[in-house]
Amino acid sequence: xxxxxxxxxxxxxxxxxxxxxxxxxxxxxxxxxxxxxxxxxxxxxxxxxxxxxxxxxxxxxxxxxxxxxxxxxxxxxxxxxxxxxxxxxxxxxxxxxxxxxxxxxxx
Ligand code: FES
Numbered sequence: 001x002x003x004x005x006x007x008x009x010x011x012x013x014x015x016x017x018x019x020x021x022x023x024x025x026x027x028x029x030x031x032x033x034x035x036x037x038x039x040x041x042x043x044x045x046x047x048x049x050x051x052x053x054x055x056x057x058x059x060x061x062x063x064x065x066x067x068x069x070x071x072x073x074x075x076x077x078x079x080x081x082x083x084x085x086x087x088x089x090x091x092x093x094x095x096x097x098x099x100x101x102x103x104x105x106x107x
Contacts, residue, residue: 019088028084035060035067035079038090046079047093068093073101 016027021041028037035057038046045054046067057067060080067079072089075097079090 017084017086017088019084019086019090021090022092030084032084033060033080034069034071034077034082034084034088034090037084038069038079045092048095050095052095068097070097075099075101 013029015030017030017032019026019028019037021038024041026037026041028040032040035046038044039057044056046056046069048054055066055068057080058064059066062078062081065078068076069079070091070093071077071079071082075093076099
């Protein structure tokens with residue numbers, strides 16, 4: 001039986017994508033998911049449930065819904081299913097969120 005990993009590291013790059021997580025500037029690699037970028041940034045909870053329990057990415061494949069975050073004003077976005085984009089604004093969710101995009105600005 002081969003001991004070689006089925007997983008391969010992506011090639012290193014000098015190109016990074018700039019985005020913000022809860023107002024903090026963060027650099028991520030092109031092709032990273034939002035969840036991967038958030039885990040690399042802090043490893044902290046991505047959201048808190050209504051009762052205040054912390055949740056973070058678990059399955060990384062769109063099944064568990066523990067990675068819900070707000071992306072560019074759109075709540076309840078699965079962070080593991082979205083790739084980072086330049087200028088993306090990501091916010092951790094606290095408790096219940098509305099189903100539609102919330103107005104931005106004037107906070
Ligand atoms: S980590 Fe499970 S749905 Fe995103």
